[in-house]
Amino acid sequence: MSSTTTDTPGTGGSSGADENVPAGEKATRATLKYVDDHFGSAGFLKRSMDKVFPDHWSFMLGEIALYSFVILLLTGVYLTLFFHASQHEVIYNGSYAPLRGVPMTDAYASTLHISFDVRGGLLMRQIHHWAALIFTTSIVVHMFRVFFTGAFRKPRTINWHIGVILMILAILEGFAGYSLPDDLLSGTGLRIAYSVAESIPVVGTYVCYFLFGGNYPGQDIIPRLFIIHVLLVPGILLALIGAHMMILWHQKHTDFPGPGKTENNVIGSKFYPTFFLKTNGFLFMVFGVIAALGAFATINPVWLYGPYSPGQVSAGSQPDWYILFLEGSLRMMPNWETHIFHHTISWNILIPGVIIPGLMFNLMALYPNIEAWATKDKGYHNLLDRPRDVPVRTALGVMSLTFYMILVIGGANDILATTFHWSLQAVTWVLRVLLIVAPPIAFKLTKRFCLGLQHHDEALLHHGVETGIIRRLPHGEYIEIEAELPPEKAEVLAKQIGYVGHSNGHAAITAGTNGHGSNGHATNGNGSGPKGGRLKRPVGLAETARARMEHFLTEEREPVPDAHAADHADEETPVH
Amino acid sequence: MENVSTSALTPDTGHRSGRRRFAHAGIVLLVIGLFGFLYAAFAPSHSAATSSDPAIEQGRQLYLQGCSSCHGLNGEGGVTAPSLIGVGAAAADFQMSAGFMPLRNHTAEAERHEPAYDDTEIEQISAYIGSLGPGPAIPTNLDYQSAPLAFGGQLFRTNCAQCHNFAGSGGALTYGKSAPSLSSASPKEIYEAMLTGPENMPVFGDQQITPAQKLAIVNYVRTIKTSPNPGGAGLGRIGPVSETAVAWLVGIGVCVVITMWIGSKV
Numbered sequence: 108m109s110s111t112t113t114d115t116p117g118t119g120g121s122s123g124a125d126e127n128v129p130a131g132e133k134a135t136r137a138t139l140k141y142v143d144d145h146f147g148s149a150g151f152l153k154r155s156m157d158k159v160f161p162d163h164w165s166f167m168l169g170e171i172a173l174y175s176f177v178i179l180l181l182t183g184v185y186l187t188l189f190f191h192a193s194q195h196e197v198i199y200n201g202s203y204a205p206l207r208g209v210p211m212t213d214a215y216a217s218t219l220h221i222s223f224d225v226r227g228g229l230l231m232r233q234i235h236h237w238a239a240l241i242f243t244t245s246i247v248v249h250m251f252r253v254f255f256t257g258a259f260r261k262p263r264t265i266n267w268h269i270g271v272i273l274m275i276l277a278i279l280e281g282f283a284g285y286s287l288p289d290d291l292l293s294g295t296g297l298r299i300a301y302s303v304a305e306s307i308p309v310v311g312t313y314v315c316y317f318l319f320g321g322n323y324p325g326q327d328i329i330p331r332l333f334i335i336h337v338l339l340v341p342g343i344l345l346a347l348i349g350a351h352m353m354i355l356w357h358q359k360h361t362d363f364p365g366p367g368k369t370e371n372n373v374i375g376s377k378f379y380p381t382f383f384l385k386t387n388g389f390l391f392m393v394f395g396v397i398a399a400l401g402a403f404a405t406i407n408p409v410w411l412y413g414p415y416s417p418g419q420v421s422a423g424s425q426p427d428w429y430i431l432f433l434e435g436s437l438r439m440m441p442n443w444e445t446h447i448f449h450h451t452i453s454w455n456i457l458i459p460g461v462i463i464p465g466l467m468f469n470l471m472a473l474y475p476n477i478e479a480w481a482t483k484d485k486g487y488h489n490l491l492d493r494p495r496d497v498p499v500r501t502a503l504g505v506m507s508l509t510f511y512m513i514l515v516i517g518g519a520n521d522i523l524a525t526t527f528h529w530s531l532q533a534v535t536w537v538l539r540v541l542l543i544v545a546p547p548i549a550f551k552l553t554k555r556f557c558l559g560l561q562h563h564d565e566a567l568l569h570h571g572v573e574t575g576i577i578r579r580l581p582h583g584e585y586i587e588i589e590a591e592l593p594p595e596k597a598e599v600l601a602k603q604i605g606y607v608g609h610s611n612g613h614a615a616i617t618a619g620t621n622g623h624g625s626n627g628h629a630t631n632g633n634g635s636g637p638k639g640g641r642l643k644r645p646v647g648l649a650e651t652a653r654a655r656m657e658h659f660l661t662e663e664r665e666p667v668p669d670a671h672a673a674d675h676a677d678e679e680t681p682v683h
Numbered sequence: 684m685e686n687v688s689t690s691a692l693t694p695d696t697g698h699r700s701g702r703r704r705f706a707h708a709g710i711v712l713l714v715i716g717l718f719g720f721l722y723a724a725f726a727p728s729h730s731a732a733t734s735s736d737p738a739i740e741q742g743r744q745l746y747l748q749g750c751s752s753c754h755g756l757n758g759e760g761g762v763t764a765p766s767l768i769g770v771g772a773a774a775a776d777f778q779m780s781a782g783f784m785p786l787r788n789h790t791a792e793a794e795r796h797e798p799a800y801d802d803t804e805i806e807q808i809s810a811y812i813g814s815l816g817p818g819p820a821i822p823t824n825l826d827y828q829s830a831p832l833a834f835g836g837q838l839f840r841t842n843c844a845q846c847h848n849f850a851g852s853g854g855a856l857t858y859g860k861s862a863p864s865l866s867s868a869s870p871k872e873i874y875e876a877m878l879t880g881p882e883n884m885p886v887f888g889d890q891q892i893t894p895a896q897k898l899a900i901v902n903y904v905r906t907i908k909t910s911p912n913p914g915g916a917g918l919g920r921i922g923p924v925s926e927t928a929v930a931w932l933v934g935i936g937v938c939v940v941i942t943m944w945i946g947s948k949v
C-alpha cells in the first residue's frame with residue numbers, strides 16, 4: 108500500500124527523498140532523466156509524476172468515459188475509411204441477399220458494405236456503437252458521483268459546467284452517429300427530431316429548412332450530420348475533455364474526509380507509477396468489456412431495419428438510450444394543441460420535446476450556482492460530502508433521477524406492454540401518474556434514509572457497537588452491552604461526520620456539521636454570523652426567495668448532541 | 684406427457700400416441716354417431732349443410748362437436764363468437780393449424796397452441812366452413828422459396844412491420860392487444876394470415892397484395908427468421924431497448940464492478 112500525501116498548494120511533496128528507493132521510484136527517475144536529457148523539462152514532469160491521486164473507486168467512473176471515448180475515436184476513424192456520407196440513390200448489390208436489388212441511399216449501402224464486406228467492419232461498427240452507449244452511460248454515472256458528493260462546489264463549478272456541456276455534446280454526437288446509416292429506424296428518429304424542431308413557435312419551420320436544407324428528408328442532412336459527427340463535435344469534445352482534465356490536474360482531486368485528510372492535502376497514490384499502472388490496467392479492462400460486447404452481442408442490425416423510406420415504420424421504433432428520455436416524454440404527453448391566428452402551437456411536441464429537456468439541462472447546469480447562492484457558501488471545498496450528510500441535496504438528486512428514469516421507461520412503453528402482456532394505454536397512464544407522484548416520494552424517502560444513516564453514525568460514535576450480549580442487572584433489568592468503537596474507527600467516523608478537521612468549514616447544507624470547523628462561521632453565512640442580522644430588515648424579493656431556498660436546503664439538520672449545541676441555539680434565533 | 688381428455692368433446696391437446704388415438708377415434712365415432720342421430724331427429728329440415736362431399740360431411744360432424752357451441756350449429760355465430768359464413772376455408776385452416784381454435788379461454792387475444800386436430804381433421808373442418816359461403820380458399824401454391832426475397836422485404840416493411848416490428852418480433856397494439864412474433868408461423872400460416880386477417884390484423888386480399896407478392900413476403904419472413912445473427916446474440920431483435928439493458932447491466936455494470944475491485948486493491 109503506497110499511500111502518499113501532497114500539499115494542495117505545493118510542489119511535489121517528496122522531492123528530497125533518500126537514496127534507498129523502491130524499484131518503481133528508480134524506474135521513474137530513469138525515465139525522468141531520459142526525458143530531461145532531451146527536453147530539459149524534468150521539473151515539470153517530476154511534479155506531474157508525483158501528483159497524488161486519491162484511491163476511492165467512485166473516482167474512476169469518469170475514466171470509463173475517457174477510455175470509451177478513446178475507443179470511439181479509434182473505431183470511428185476506421186469506419187470513416189469506408190462510410191459514404193451521401194444520400195444519392197444506389198441499388199444495393201452486396202452480399203446481404205435479403206436486400207439485394209433494393210434502391211437505397213449510398214450512406215445505407217456503405218453501412219451494409221461495412222457490415223458484410225469489409226474485413227472486421229461489423230465488429231468495428233458494433234464496438235463503436237457499444238462504446239457509444241458505454242460512453243454516454245458512464246458520463247451520467249460519473250456526473251451523479253460528482254453531484255452526490257458535492258464535488259461540484261467551488262472551486263470546481265466551472266468543471267461541472269464543462270461536464271454538462273460534454274454530456275449534451277455526447278448526446279448530440281451519439282444521435283448524429285446513430286442517424287448516419289440512414290436506416291429505417293434512425294430515419295424515423297430524424298423525422299421525429301425534425302418535428303420537434305418544427306414545433307418551436309415562429310422560427311421552427313425556418314430552423315428545419317436551415318438544418319435539413321429543405322423539406323424532410325432532402326439530400327443534405329446525412330452529409331451535414333457526417334461533418335458534425337466526425338469533425339465538429341469530436342473536435343469540441345476533445346478540446347473540452349482536455350480542459351476538463353487540465354482543470355482537474357491543476358485543482359487536484361477531491362477526497363472524502365478521513366484520517367489525515369484535510370481541505371489542504373490529497374492522500375493517495377502517486378501518478379507514477381502506482382496510479383499510472385492502475386489506470387492503464389483499467390483502460391485495458393474497459394477496452395476488453397466493450398470489445399467483448401462488440402464481438403458477442405448484436406447492436407443496431409441495420410440490415411434488418413431496411414433502408415429509410417417515409418412510407419414505412421416499424422413497431423417499437425426506439426432511439427438509443429440517451430435519447431430515450433425524450434422519446435418517453437413525447438410518448439407520455441397528452442395530445443394538446445392550440446390554434447391561434449391560423450397557427451398551430453403543438454404543445455404535445457413543444458412541451459415534451461423542447462421545454463422539458465430545456466429545463467432539465469438548465470437546472471442541471473446551474474445547480475451548483477443555485478446552491479451556492481442560496482446558502483451563501485463562498486468557501487473552497489476540497490473535501491467531499493458523504494451523501495447522507497447532505498440529505499436535501501441527495502434527495503434532490505434521487506428525485507431527479509427518478510423523474511428521468513420514468514421518462515426513459517416511458518420511451519419503452521410498448522416493449523413493456525408486450526413483454527408483460529399489459530395494455531399499452533394502462534402502461535402509459537401509470538407512467539404519467541408516476542412521473543408526477545414518484546419524484547416527491549423518492550425525495551421524502553431518500554431524505555429519511557439519509558437522516559436514518561446519520562442517526563446510525565451518531566449512535567455508533569456516542570454509544571458504540573451493539574454486541575448482541577444481553578446482561579441481566581441485579582435489580583432485574585436487562586441491558587445490552589455496547590462496545591466502544593475502536594479508536595481508529597471512531598476517529599474516521601468523527602472525521603466523516605464532520606466534527607473535526609474542516610478548517611474551511613463544511614458546505615452550508617451539510618446537515619449537522621456546519622459551524623464545527625474552526626472558522627466555519629466566517630465562510631458560510633448560513634443565517635448566522637455577520638450576515639444573519641440582515642434578514643430582520645425588510646428585504647427584497649430575491650433575498651426572500653434566497654432565504655426560502657436556503658431554509659429548504661438546510662432544514663431538518665440533525666441537532667448535534669455535543670458541546671457545540673450552543674452554536675446552534677445562536678443560529679436558530681439570530682439576535683445580533 | 685400423460686394427458687387424458689375427460690370428455691370426448693374437448694379435443695385432446697397432448698401428443699397422442701398411436702394406441703390412444705385409436706381409442707379416441709372410437710369415442711369420437713361413437714359420439715358422432717350419437718350426434719348424427721340426434722341431429723337427424725331434431726334438426727330443422729331446411730338446414731343448409733347437407734352435402735354430398737364426404738369430407739365436408741366429416742368436417743361438419745367435427746364442427747358440431749368442437750365448434751358449434753360457440754359459432755352456432757350452422758356457423759351463423761353466437762353471443763361470444765363471430766359468424767363463420769364466408770370467412771373461407773383459409774381462415775379455418777389458419778385458426779386451427781395455429782392452434783387458436785377451438786378457443787380455450789377468453790384472454791385479450793387467442794394464443795397459439797399445439798393444434799387440437801390432426802391434418803385430415805383440419806382439412807375436413809376447413810372444407811366444411813369453406814362450404815358455408817364464398818371466402819378465401821386454402822392456398823395451394825406455396826412455392827415461396829423462389830419468390831423474390833428483397834422485394835418481399837420491401838413489402839414486409841411497408842405492410843407488416845408497423846405491427847409485427849422490423850424483424851417480425853411482434854409489437855404492441857392498443858388496449859392490451861398485440862401483434863405476435865412471427866417466429867412460429869409456418870409458410871402456409873403466414874400466407875393465410877394475410878389472406879384472412881385474424882382478429883385485429885387487416886385482410887390483405889389478392890387485389891392489395893397479389894399471390895406472387897404474398898409468396899415474396901413469406902420468403903422474406905422465413906428467411907430472416909431462419910438466418911442467424913451475424914453480429915452475435917440477437918437480443919430479441921427488438922431494437923435499442925434490449926441494447927440499453929445490456930449496456931447498463933453488462934457494460935457499465937461490469938466496468939463499475941472493476942472499479943470497485945481495483946479500488947479495493949490499492
Ligand code: HEM
Nearest residue numbers: 179180183184186187190236239281284285287337341407
Ligand atoms: C465521441 C463520441 C462518439 C459517439 C457517441 C459516436 C456514436 C456513433 C453511433 C451511435 C453511430 C451509429 C453506428 C452504427 O450503429 O452503425 C456512429 C456511427 C459512425 N461514427 Fe461515431 N461516435 C463518436 C465518435 C466518432 C468519431 C470520432 C468518428 C470518426 C472520426 C466517428 C465516425 C463514425 C462513422 C463514420 C459512423 C457511421 C458508420 C456506420 O454507421 O457504420 N464517430 N457513431
